[in-house]
Amino acid sequence: MHLSCQNISFRYPNAENSVFSNLTLEVTEPGFNALFGPSGVGKTSFARMIAGDIKDHTGEIRMTGIDRIAYTYNLERLPGWSAVGRHLEKNIPESRKERMAELIEIFGIRDCMDQRFSQLSLGQKNRVNLIRYLLQDFQLIILDESLANVDELTRERIILRIKEIFPRTFFMYISHNVVEVSKFCKEILVFRGAHKRPQTVMVRGQDLKTGQTLDKKAFELTMLEIMNAS
């Protein structure tokens, strides 16, 4: 499995400036990787290019061993005509029902299953939405602030278990949380803004997994590296 983005440049039609120029990214192993940077710097735009939603960029995006890509973001909504649990039940193949029950427990949303989507809090909505994606077959999943509004401890539990359950999946985690990306991600592409050179810097994260102890010194260095790059 391999994702390679070479010299990607892009400007929205009618926009005066490019979002970024000559951006390069190479990810060779599955796992939890991140796109990090200040608001408006181009993380979503880049993610949508990887997902194939934006095609009119220059440069080359190549993938091997990745046939199915999902882009999921925190404002996606489910239809409200039936309870959330019923909706999931109807749209998930029988073979995934056990996995579904497991994810519902890990995500802490069992009590939401009898409610309609509109009745849920934002953090509950985001968790339900993400479960939908994790129950499909994707080799690459882009999580664009998909755990926004979810409390920190729950987010940590979810990330650690996702890493255990899906060791062969490429995750591209978009987040503004420097602690989280430093602790849990493998490769962190830090976006610095269109006016800085280079526009992006790659930082190696701690990639913490269940059962491991965080090396506090290395973790602090990662955070420092990210903050210095930003």
Ligand SMILES: Nc1ncnc2c1ncn2[C@@H]1O[C@H](COP(=O)(O)OP(=O)(O)OP(=O)(O)O)[C@@H](O)[C@H]1O
């Ligand atoms: N459809 C669009 N048309 C024109 N400009 C756009 C469009 N979508 C985004 N932009 C601009 O492109 C730039 C990058 O936006 P993008 O959403 O990729 O940033 P981001 O880093 O994901 O931000 P955030 O962290 O706030 O989600 C911004 O200046 C934004 O205004």
